[in-house]
Amino acid sequence: ALPAAAQICSCNNVTKGDLTDAIACGCTDVPALKSCTKAGTSCGSCVPLLKQILEAEGVEQSKALCEHFSHSRAELFEI
Known part of the structure; x- marks a missing residue:
């Protein structure tokens, strides 16, 4: 795991x-992290x-391609 001081966005x-x-x-x-921290x-x-x-912080993330399209890449493969 990365330490808190690790630079993520240089x-x-x-x-x-x-x-x-x-x-x-x-x-x-x-999007919220981008808005809050840049x-x-x-x-x-x-x-x-x-x-x-x-x-890693326990926040489940959507596998959707974007906020406007609810399917994941794997789901598109099945269509």
């Missing part, structure tokens, strides 16, 4: 501790880490 200087604090304050998805709002390369940190 573009906006956001640490894992910043993200876990935001999650504890009610951020329950990637992580993932520049180059976007840390967005997969945001999802992993949410899951």
Whole structure:
């Protein structure tokens, strides 16, 4: 596990501790974390880490392709 001081978003200087604090304050998805901490709002390369940190903190994440389309990639394969 990464320490709280680990830098997750170097573009906006956001640490894992910043993200876990935001999650504890009610951020329950990637868009909320982006809005609250600015992580993932520049180059976007840390967005997969945001999802992993949410899951590691016990926040279940949707497998939907996006907020406008409720199917996952696996479900599309079955259609």
